[in-house]
Amino acid sequence: xxxxxxxxxxxxxxxxxxxxxxxxxxxxxxxxxxxxxxxxxxxxxxxxxxxxxxxxxxxxxxxxxxxxxxxxxxxxxxxxxxxxxxxxxxxxxxxxxxxxxxxxxxxxxxxxxxxxxxxxxxxxxxxxxxxxxxxxxxxxxxxxxxxxxxxxxxxxxxxxxxxxxxxxxxxxxxxxxxxxxxxxxxxxxxxxxxxxxxxxxxxxxxxxxxxxxxxxxxxxxxxxxxxxxxxxxxxxxxxxxxxxxxxxxxxxxxxxxxxxxxxxxxxxxxxxxxxxxxxxxxxxxxxxxxxxxxxxxxxxxxxxxxxxxxxxxxxxxxxxxxxxxxxxxxxx
Amino acid sequence: xxxxxxxxxxxxxxxxxxxxxxxxxxxxxxxxxxxxxxxxxxxxxxxxxxxxxxxxxxxxxxxxxxxxxxxxxxxxxxxxxxxxxxxxxxxxxxxxxxxxxxxxxxxxxxxxxxxxxxxxxxxxxxxxxxxxxxxxxxxxxxxxxxxxxxxxxxxxxxxxxxxxxxxxxxxxxxxxxxxxxxxxxxxxxxxxxxxxxxxxxxxxxxxxxxxxxxxxxxxxxxxxxxxxxxxxxxxxxxxxxxxxxxxxxxxxxxxxxxxxxxxxxxxxxxxxxxxxxxxxxxxxxxxxxxxxxxxxxxxxxxxxxxxxxxxxxxxxxxxxxx
Numbered sequence: 234x235x236x237x238x239x240x241x242x243x244x245x246x247x248x249x250x251x252x253x254x255x256x257x258x259x260x261x262x263x264x265x266x267x268x269x270x271x272x273x274x275x276x277x278x279x280x281x282x283x284x285x286x287x288x289x290x291x292x293x294x295x296x297x298x299x300x301x302x303x304x305x306x307x308x309x310x311x312x313x314x315x316x317x318x319x320x321x322x323x324x325x326x327x328x329x330x331x332x333x334x335x336x337x338x339x340x341x342x343x344x345x346x347x348x349x350x351x352x353x354x355x356x357x358x359x360x361x362x363x364x365x366x367x368x369x370x371x372x373x374x375x376x377x378x379x380x381x382x383x384x385x386x387x388x389x390x391x392x393x394x395x396x397x398x399x400x401x402x403x404x405x406x407x408x409x410x411x412x413x414x415x416x417x418x419x420x421x422x423x424x425x426x427x428x429x430x431x432x433x434x435x436x437x438x439x440x441x442x443x444x445x446x447x448x449x450x451x452x453x454x455x456x457x458x459x460x461x462x463x464x465x466x467x468x469x470x471x472x473x474x475x476x477x478x479x480x481x482x483x484x485x486x487x488x489x490x491x492x493x494x495x496x497x498x499x500x501x502x503x504x505x506x507x508x509x510x511x512x513x514x515x516x517x518x519x520x521x522x523x524x525x526x527x528x529x530x531x532x533x534x535x536x537x538x539x540x541x542x543x544x545x546x547x548x549x550x551x552x553x554x555x556x557x558x559x560x561x562x563x564x565x
Numbered sequence: 566x567x568x569x570x571x572x573x574x575x576x577x578x579x580x581x582x583x584x585x586x587x588x589x590x591x592x593x594x595x596x597x598x599x600x601x602x603x604x605x606x607x608x609x610x611x612x613x614x615x616x617x618x619x620x621x622x623x624x625x626x627x628x629x630x631x632x633x634x635x636x637x638x639x640x641x642x643x644x645x646x647x648x649x650x651x652x653x654x655x656x657x658x659x660x661x662x663x664x665x666x667x668x669x670x671x672x673x674x675x676x677x678x679x680x681x682x683x684x685x686x687x688x689x690x691x692x693x694x695x696x697x698x699x700x701x702x703x704x705x706x707x708x709x710x711x712x713x714x715x716x717x718x719x720x721x722x723x724x725x726x727x728x729x730x731x732x733x734x735x736x737x738x739x740x741x742x743x744x745x746x747x748x749x750x751x752x753x754x755x756x757x758x759x760x761x762x763x764x765x766x767x768x769x770x771x772x773x774x775x776x777x778x779x780x781x782x783x784x785x786x787x788x789x790x791x792x793x794x795x796x797x798x799x800x801x802x803x804x805x806x807x808x809x810x811x812x813x814x815x816x817x818x819x820x821x822x823x824x825x826x827x828x829x830x831x832x833x834x835x836x837x838x839x840x841x842x843x844x845x846x847x848x849x850x851x852x853x854x855x856x857x858x859x860x861x862x863x864x865x866x867x868x869x870x871x872x873x874x875x876x877x878x879x880x881x882x883x884x885x886x887x
Binding site for chain 1 (some may be wrong): 574575576578579580582583584587588591603604605617620621622623624625656657658660661662663664665666667668669670671672674675676678679680682685690691693694697700701702703704705706707708709710711712717724727728738740751752753754755756757758759760779780818821822824825852853854855856857858859860861862863864871872874875877878879880881882883884885887
């Protein structure tokens, strides 16, 4: 609190002071003015911090604020735009604030409240709540909450957040990807374009730079950290990517179908019949990924038998055999 | 309510302060507890945020410290005596900041989930909102899309029952149990991991119950008005008293694939191998879990469940004559 007593003030105070200063100026402030006058920098300068350290702090602060979506404009030297020594900085109010003409009706806010509530404990939940707070701060009345429904989307994959950031900043990423059957993850080099949840699993659509083609990856198969590189790609690549990913997944499901024999009255029948089409004694179920369907079919044990394709059948048999072995007795 | 995460980056705390100013101006005067709840922080943290605000302001001029008018100020008496917040001087930040790309993205994706529900929001309302959110963002929000689950006649009928406030009657087939006929006062429909659940007052059990909609058949509306709509609704996956304690072992690297199974489990990891102790509804779910993960999951306890899992997998194999 006592920032004037020579005590180092909290970094968030310095950041907010900087925003207030940069919004209050029309023509912009030079770095020199900022470091010498804005509270937070000024104390540190007076306490003997080096010019270099202060400048680095200012650069970091600018990055932090841009990360929050705060537009910091740099007005360079007109004669030499690359010369930033005399650059002036400002935050244009029009780009900082929610546009005046955006208003939300009470019905819209009620719907947004429901929309913001779908993310159970995750980074998306924090983002949604923060966004809702901004909208509510506009002082809009809200319709009665939409009752009767509680939709939830779960998001456990640690790869989600870094991929979302990478998409937002159009940055190329690297990650290890473990395909079932491979002994070890393979490094992938990808321009991520969109995140899609399909059949309760998260996928990322991206340009696979090694393969030279668009590919869809399952987030649960990403092994280890997602690394954001410095390389960037044009934002235009992202246009329509979400719909493209969804259409791609649907097309794969339409192409691949498992022929199954399902015992009537079982859990397997209950779960599978809604997704498939019946053909006499057989059920045809479309699928996106043979390994994921094999996981599910194996869980049904004797309730389902895979007729075709043979590769899927082999996957299921392999799982059942391994499960029996792993859970055997001492003599098994 | 999520309590403040342990180490919130300074940038996030700064973002909070920048949201706080227009919020407080809009409210005029607001109890600390209310503001704290709106910002997902403790009342103590809210008081601290407000105090911090009063050392923020315009830069001093020409080497002078700021004058009081250059700083944010609040009504201190109101805060100290009545725990109310009111801004008395503001020096900027009065406007609500734009949504960040991440905030817009979280709301846009959530909106698509919400509008896939039967009867929620008409399409014009949604289209308008999608456009406003995109325009109110500081950068193009990343595409995050949740594919809508298909809506069938069972779901539509449940939706009608919720709206018309009448009971439904249906056949219910619980996992590994005989089918029963139920009459239920519908209270809430939950959608989780692509699965739909109906919560309501079950006339047969005389209590609130949760029904997986895939297990519901021959559903019809009744003429009975809802009588037990106001009873407290339990959490979606509340452990029942009859639960069984199980212990399983698996490579720690596949923990993510076990999903909700581990939500209430105690997990210890040693040399890459995880052991989890948790409550499960019955032994049947364990044999399905073991078969699903094809040897990666080993059931340690109870012994009966381990033997059942082995029999289950062997019975499956038998169909293939291998």
